[in-house]
Amino acid sequence: MRDPDPQDAELAAEQAYVGGLHRRLDELRARTVARLSDALALVPHNPQAIGERDAAVELHAQRIVALDAADHGLCFGRLDRHDAEVPRYIGRIGLNTEDGREEPLLVDWRAPAAQPFYTATPLHDLGVRRRRHLRTRGRTVVGLTDETLDLSDPDLAQRSGLAGESVLLAALNATRTGRMSDIVRTIQAEQDRIIRADHRGVLVVQGGPGTGKTAVALHRAAYLLYTHRERLARSGLLIVGPSPTFLGYIADVLPSLGETGVVLTDLGGLRPGLDAHAQEAPKVAEVKGRPAMVRVVATAVRDRQAVLDKPVVLTVDGTPIRFAKADAAQVRSRARGASRLHNEARPAAVRAVIDIVARKYADKLGENVLGGANLMGPEDVAALRREVATEPAVHALADRLWPRLTAERLIGELFSSRRRLESATKGWSGTDRELLLRPASAPWTPADVPLLEEADELLGVDDSAERDRERRERQRRLRHAQETLDLLHGSRSTDWETEDESEELSAGDLLDAEGLAGRHEERDSRSTAQRAAADRTWTYGHVIVDEAQELSSMAWRVLLRRIPTRSMTLVGDVAQTSTLAGATSWREVLEPHLGSTWRLEELTVNYRTPAEIMAVAADVLAAGGAAASAAESVRSTGELPWSHQVTEDGFTGAVAAAAAEYDAEDGTLAVIVPFSRLDAVTAAVRQALPSASGDGDLTSGPVVLTPEGSKGLEFDSVLVGDPVGIIADGVRGHNDLYVALTRATQRLGVVHPGELPPELKGLDPR
Numbered sequence: 062m063r064d065p066d067p068q069d070a071e072l073a074a075e076q077a078y079v080g081g082l083h084r085r086l087d088e089l090r091a092r093t094v095a096r097l098s099d100a101l102a103l104v105p106h107n108p109q110a111i112g113e114r115d116a117a118v119e120l121h122a123q124r125i126v127a128l129d130a131a132d133h134g135l136c137f138g139r140l141d142r143h144d145a146e147v148p149r150y151i152g153r154i155g156l157n158t159e160d161g162r163e164e165p166l167l168v169d170w171r172a173p174a175a176q177p178f179y180t181a182t183p184l185h186d187l188g189v190r191r192r193r194h195l196r197t198r199g200r201t202v203v204g205l206t207d208e209t210l211d212l213s214d215p216d217l218a219q220r221s222g223l224a225g226e227s228v229l230l231a232a233l234n235a236t237r238t239g240r241m242s243d244i245v246r247t248i249q250a251e252q253d254r255i256i257r258a259d260h261r262g263v264l265v266v267q268g269g270p271g272t273g274k275t276a277v278a279l280h281r282a283a284y285l286l287y288t289h290r291e292r293l294a295r296s297g298l299l300i301v302g303p304s305p306t307f308l309g310y311i312a313d314v315l316p317s318l319g320e321t322g323v324v325l326t327d328l329g330g331l332r333p334g335l336d337a338h339a340q341e342a343p344k345v346a347e348v349k350g351r352p353a354m355v356r357v358v359a360t361a362v363r364d365r366q367a368v369l370d371k372p373v374v375l376t377v378d379g380t381p382i383r384f385a386k387a388d389a390a391q392v393r394s395r396a397r398g399a400s401r402l403h404n405e406a407r408p409a410a411v412r413a414v415i416d417i418v419a420r421k422y423a424d425k426l427g428e429n430v431l432g433g434a435n436l437m438g439p440e441d442v443a444a445l446r447r448e449v450a451t452e453p454a455v456h457a458l459a460d461r462l463w464p465r466l467t468a469e470r471l472i473g474e475l476f477s478s479r480r481r482l483e484s485a486t487k488g489w490s491g492t493d494r495e496l497l498l499r500p501a502s503a504p505w506t507p508a509d510v511p512l513l514e515e516a517d518e519l520l521g522v523d524d525s526a527e528r529d530r531e532r533r534e535r536q537r538r539l540r541h542a543q544e545t546l547d548l549l550h551g552s553r554s555t556d557w558e559t560e561d562e563s564e565e566l567s568a569g570d571l572l573d574a575e576g577l578a579g580r581h582e583e584r585d586s587r588s589t590a591q592r593a594a595a596d597r598t599w600t601y602g603h604v605i606v607d608e609a610q611e612l613s614s615m616a617w618r619v620l621l622r623r624i625p626t627r628s629m630t631l632v633g634d635v636a637q638t639s640t641l642a643g644a645t646s647w648r649e650v651l652e653p654h655l656g657s658t659w660r661l662e663e664l665t666v667n668y669r670t671p672a673e674i675m676a677v678a679a680d681v682l683a684a685g686g687a688a689a690s691a692a693e694s695v696r697s698t699g700e701l702p703w704s705h706q707v708t709e710d711g712f713t714g715a716v717a718a719a720a721a722e723y724d725a726e727d728g729t730l731a732v733i734v735p736f737s738r739l740d741a742v743t744a745a746v747r748q749a750l751p752s753a754s755g756d757g758d759l760t761s762g763p764v765v766l767t768p769e770g771s772k773g774l775e776f777d778s779v780l781v782g783d784p785v786g787i788i789a790d791g792v793r794g795h796n797d798l799y800v801a802l803t804r805a806t807q808r809l810g811v812v813h814p815g816e817l818p819p820e821l822k823g824l825d826p827r
């Protein structure tokens with residue numbers, strides 16, 4: 062019989078503890094499910110009770126989601142401290158004992174008490190003696206890794222400075238699934254500092270490829286939701302990413318951390334109700350993103366506030382009325398004086414047309430043939446005005462002079478009319494203007510979204526009909542509330558036929574009635590995230606932007622409107638900018654919008670790409686003239702990235718063959734080619750590998766992408782086809798190639814027709 066292994070005994074002890082945590086989790090879940098059923102079974106008898114019931118249902122349902130999410134990998138860490146007897150366990154959520162008095166059973170990774178798990182070092186041990194990483198499979202503890210934070214530890218000199226290095230490397234070497242996973246078990250100190258940074262103001266996180274910017278941004282979202290739960294539950298948190306494929310790739314991370322109430326979108330999906338994802342030439346997107354477009358949109362709106370080239374003649378009840386150019390000018394100046402917003406000014410424009418036509422009509426009808434004063438009295442004129450107001454020709458004229466405009470109509474009609482474009486882009490070069498011209502039926506692109514939103518800002522809404530409806534509805538509610546109060550108090554009767562009911566109510570009564578009427582207002586049962594996503598004017602509590610270097614000036618305007626408090630986290634890498642509209646330095650892009658009121662944090666370690674691949678990518682970065690240097694890789698694989706020269710004719714076949722070879726390896730695969738070769742290579746790869754997906758779903762098989770489409774993603778194997786084509790195709794071609802090469806977590810191959818560009822000479826020729 063062998064001696065019991067001390068490691069086994071430790072494992073058994075941890076298993077006992079973790080088992081207890083799971084029992085506690087089950088208990089809490091069962092209790093929350095019971096509360097949810099009780100709330101659902103409740104039959105509320107008044108609107109206030111309905112509101113309370115709905116709030117309770119939402120609260121319990123969210124709690125169940127969070128408890129379920131925590132079940133997988135519930136506890137992953139333990140801290141033994143110098144000054145405490147009991148160890149502190151760290152996990153996905155906080156769990157207390159029944160009486161809630163002792164040290165919590167489990168500390169949420171986001172709580173201040175958990176921070177030493179990520180940041181304690183032998184030099185700054187933060188009271189920690191030993192950090193233990195627990196590995197679990199299902200509910201079973203399958204492994205332990207200890208780090209002693211003791212300066213006298215003889216192994217210390219060998220350590221890399223990474224927290225939980227072996228656990229981290231195991232996570233980094235794992236094959237990818239096509240979906241990003243959370244990193245709560247292995248967050249590194251430089252990442253932790255950013256995740257927990259103060260939420261106020263603008264925090265810019267710069268980092269090379271694979272430094273965990275996206276991971277950090279998402280964990281920061283979870284941290285902010287935990288720390289400022291109440292405020293963010295009301296105002297919401299917005300995360301903006303570069304593309305729908307990217308959003309699909311990161312979609313599991315926050316739910317796995319128990320957080321679901323976040324709005325995730327890309328620019329093309331930011332405008333409620335509009336799917337603006339059509340592709341367009343990068344040069345067109347760049348023009349649309351320029352700050353000069355603010356003026357173009359403003360001019361386009363003013364151009365729709367027309368004056369006449371020549372007089373028009375209307376017929377009112379058989380009487381011809383001449384509407385002169387000067388009359389049109391008067392309409393325009395009255396409407397412009399009424400409101401800055403085009404649609405809000407429209408009622409004034411309509412009134413002005415009616416007034417002018419009625420006056421002229423009265424002048425005609427009341428003309429004194431003997432040459433004296435007009436025979437019409439004020440009542441006659443008022444009656445004529447009412448008649449004129451129902452005349453369709455008068456409204457048609459008002460529409461012509463001051464049309465009701467939606468943003469879609471304004472921008473659509475602007476871009477499809479050479480005449481309108483010329484007027485709105487005076488002083489522009491013909492080439493730039495030409496880029497904006499497109500057919501009326503052209504679908505919307507992401508770069509159109511900021512223009513539509515800009516137009517909305519100038520158009521406003523003519524909500525007079527809606528306001529009337531609301532006023533009547535409010536009067537109805539007030540009447541109903543007062544009747545209810547009267548019933549309660551058995552008080553006097555009131556004549557409700559009077560329009561102005563406030564005269565009928567004493568001040569005290571009105572307050573009571575208003576209070577009661579307010580309770581009857583319908584409660585919006587949608588969640589904050591749903592309401593925020595559907596409302597263009599919603600302002601968020603915090604906004605996170607990933608790949609922020611890609612945003613154009615116009616896109617910044619849209620985002621900043623959604624966050625007047627400027628509580629933002631912007632993550633990106635200026636060396637990965639691919640569009641002309643994108644940033645080459647943070648100062649250059651942020652200064653016009655934020656001045657110098659932002660702070661910069663940097664991430665310096667590349668967790669994704671092995672050193673062998675990074676060496677090649679760094680040469681490409683340098684050849685592109687980038688000022689930034691690539692982040693240092695945390696690991697190497699010993700596998701050299703290779704190149705394979707082929708003829709032009711053999712290119713697609715060779716790519717498909719190499720893809721088939723890589724597909725036989727474990728994990729995910731992407732083939733990245735220039736936009737001009739996308740269709741041909743996709744067809745060839747699909748023929749060789751029927752599982753190759755074409756719909757941007759990264760979980761179902763190999764994908765063929767452009768460098769731009771691969772932004773923010775990663776794959777175990779990456780095959781880059783035609784690097785020279787990538788450099789030539791892009792407006793910042795070297796950056797595009799750099800992005801493509803740095804998507805690989807394990808293997809990289811490059812297939813090239815013709816010579817290999819000198820910056821890729823570091824590849825191993827095959």
Ligand SMILES: Nc1ncnc2c1ncn2[C@@H]1O[C@H](COP(=O)(O)OP(=O)(O)OP(=O)(O)O)[C@@H](O)[C@H]1O
Binds near residue numbers: 275
């Ligand atoms: N502390 C960590 N523990 C485990 N994995 C990590 C850690 N930090 C980053 N990673 C992993 O490294 C990979 C790269 O991270 P991420 O995609 O967030 O980088 P990025 O900086 O956004 O890259 P890019 O700019 O190239 O898109 C991901 O697989 C991520 O899970």
